[in-house]
Amino acid sequence: MSKSSDKSHEPSCSQCGSKGSGCEHSHDKHPEHFEKALARSTLNRIQHKFLVMSGKGGVGKSSVAVALAMTLARQGYRVGLMDVDLHGPNVLRMLGLNKPLDPTTTHLFFTVEGLENLKVVSVEAFMPDRESAVIWRGPLKHQAIQQFISDVDWGELDYLIIDAPPGTGDEPLSVIQTIPEAEAIIVTTPQEISLADVRKSIDFCRKTNMAIVGLVENMSRLICPGCGKEIRLFSSGGGQRLAAAAHVPLLGSLPFDPHLVELADMGRITQLQPEESPFLKAFGELVKGITAKSSQ
Secondary structure: OOOOOOOOOOOEOOOOOOEOOOOOOOOOOOHHHHHHHHHHHHHOOEEEEEEEEEOOOOOOHHHHHHHHHHHHHHOOOOEEEEEOOOOOOOHHHHOOOOOOOOOOOOOOOEEEOOEEEEEEEEHHHHOOOOOOOOOOOHHHHHHHHHHHHHOOOOOOEEEEEEEOOOOOOHHHHHHHHHOOOOEEEEEEOOOHHHHHHHHHHHHHHHHOOOOEEEEEEOOOOEEOOOOOOEEOOOOOOHHHHHHHHHOOOEEEEOOEOHHHHHHHHOOOHHHOOHHHOHHHHHHHHHHHHHHHHHOO
């Protein structure tokens, strides 16, 4: 990826005060220091940073991240959505963003039709063949995540939503190192096998001093489209019990919504409105809690 041509917010050289890397003092000797300074300059223009994570896959983490970014953008906030699930990126497909980005452009992000205040970036945007596997070790992952911050023209944002892969590996660690003020939103389902892995995510956050915004219980129930009754897909109350035991807030319980899944698979999730979706309707209440916490 190439850097933005806008130098107005780049860090100044400590020796001559010039902006960017075009000063008379070479930054080539310590490029990592300049990259970190550039990332910090970018992050200073973003008010809130949330890492959406989960202990295991299959809990709807990306759906929660996309719905959170989409709901905030619909409420008028300036939002960035960064997909750091480098081996299994899904965000662009859910939003119908199918064309590759030209790495020589200055912005390096997508905007979503009808939600121009939402900026989206993913490693998949720079892959000519999106079916190709990303086979990277830790250092390359860390570099990519740092470049997602320093090279993308995020501008002024109210919220940056970061969709992480399942588990507690390289990507969440790189986010913490690059964005130390990021806060975690942890996604689970009510079943015990998912809750056991979430306990590890909570432990990860505490060992790395990452603040936890709260827990989201996804797929807590299914609303029957015929009679409107609630059908419990898993044992009930698991998220509430875990939140109480771990002393973290339960931000909300979200129903399973087959229509949302269908539209996400088609890349048309933004066409769904809250009045048409039990998931998005419940999500509206969840976002109220998140924005209230952010304003404190």
